[in-house]
Amino acid sequence: MAEIVFILEPDARRCIIESSQADVKTAEELNKDLGQGSVVNCVRPKLEIEVKHHSQIFAAAQAEVSQNAQIYLYRIYHHSTVDGLGRRSVIQVAGCSIRCPGCYIPETYERKNGQLVSIAKIVDEIKKRSGEHDGITILGGEPFDQTSSLEVLVEKLKEQGFQLTIYTGFTLESLLARNSESVNRILAKTDLLIDGAFDRTLTKNAGEYRGSSNQRLIFYPMREAEKMNGEKQKRLILKRREKNLRRSFSNFSKFVLMKAGRRPYARKIVRSSRMELARTVTKAWLRNTVSFELE
């Protein structure tokens, strides 16, 4: 038997009948008893809306964000030959949380000294001058203080195929330690990262494009990061292997000492230096340079 729900609304002088299972015959009977009704709702929507996949929704939201993205900009200048390889157009952002003692550009410390500018506008300006530069440099202030805006800016510039240099007062290691996908995406698109805080005691022989000698030129920083990660893994494996070797060395030394103690010719040597004998034998055994039999 189909379940039928009657909702009575005396104020509105309305009776709503709901059923998900009633057949045509029941509907006709109700029609006869209560008069002609009208459909006010149906569980099955008249218009089928195509449900967007999560990634589509995400992409649409991202597109909207990047369309409206802004960044605190201090200024844009062109034809620089000191801010990276060749002739550069430079985007200087406003705001820096690092505050290196002796910094040459304290006027960029505060975001309010710059202006919130649409990234689309900045890219348009750069595009207009595309025949005049060899690449774009983003510096500050501190670009990585505005990571999400920086990501959009970097993405738009790379879409145009520009060579990209970024200056940062943070070291590559500290940027990676943030474990931020956004930072990693920026680094993956950066051709040259000039990293490290300015140190006024190290200005002598600082090297090209740098203010102090602690700052590094890191080409393709994400590849460098992968190398660093590989090195870390290698160090870990070596450490583990070393630990195992040490353990087997000490066990084996004990074993050799025990056996050597019973051998007449060994006893002679053992008397003068037991530990040395065990060590020599064990090291040779570990290096596979000698094979010997113990009783």
Ligand code: SF4
């Ligand atoms: S990171 Fe750059 S802008 Fe910031 S204080 Fe240091 S030198 Fe100045």
